[in-house]
Amino acid sequence: MKKGIVVGLFLLFFVVGMFFFLSAVKAGTGPYIGLDYGAHSGLGSQDVRFTVAMMVRVVLGLLGTIALVIVLYAGFKWMTAGGNEENVKDAQKILMAAVIGLVIILTAYSITRFVTTRILEATKGGGFQYSDVE
Structure with a gap:
């Protein structure tokens, strides 16, 4: 019983924590996001x-x-x-x-x-x- 509560709290904090840190991860992408991403991805432009x-x-x-x-x-x-x-x-x-x-x-x-x-x-x-x- 106690083990299930600990696991449940851990999962709750983990899932809720992902939502708080998601914006921080996205903030590190720089201005090259959206429609211009392909131009700055470093991939070749050849056919x-x-x-x-x-x-x-x-x-x-x-x-x-x-x-x-x-x-x-x-x-x-x-x-x-x-x-x-x-x-x-x-x-x-x-x-x-x-x-x-x-x-x-x-x-x-x-x-x-x-x-x-x-x-x-x-x-x-x-x-x-x-x-x-x-």
Whole structure:
């Protein structure tokens, strides 16, 4: 019984206290509240299509870098195999997988470039160059 009263009083003070401190929290937001918030939020003003195209380019670039590291690892493993056939075959498998991965990455890049260019041309009215995406 006493425990329920203590918990009830605590919740009462907590809930009532939130209403008193809410205005203090709002007071710290400064003049950038309301309709002008988006201009001062620090978010980019670029079109979403360009942002998505940039994200795809960055991801594919990172995948290409990872594939290059795998190719270098396979080459290093092959060179340090010392004539051991098992290590050479292992390195060849890794190298083949890396080359297949590079082909997939380049194909994905080509398809993405084609699709984003066509979408941007269709929504912008033509004349779009893929190099416009920074």
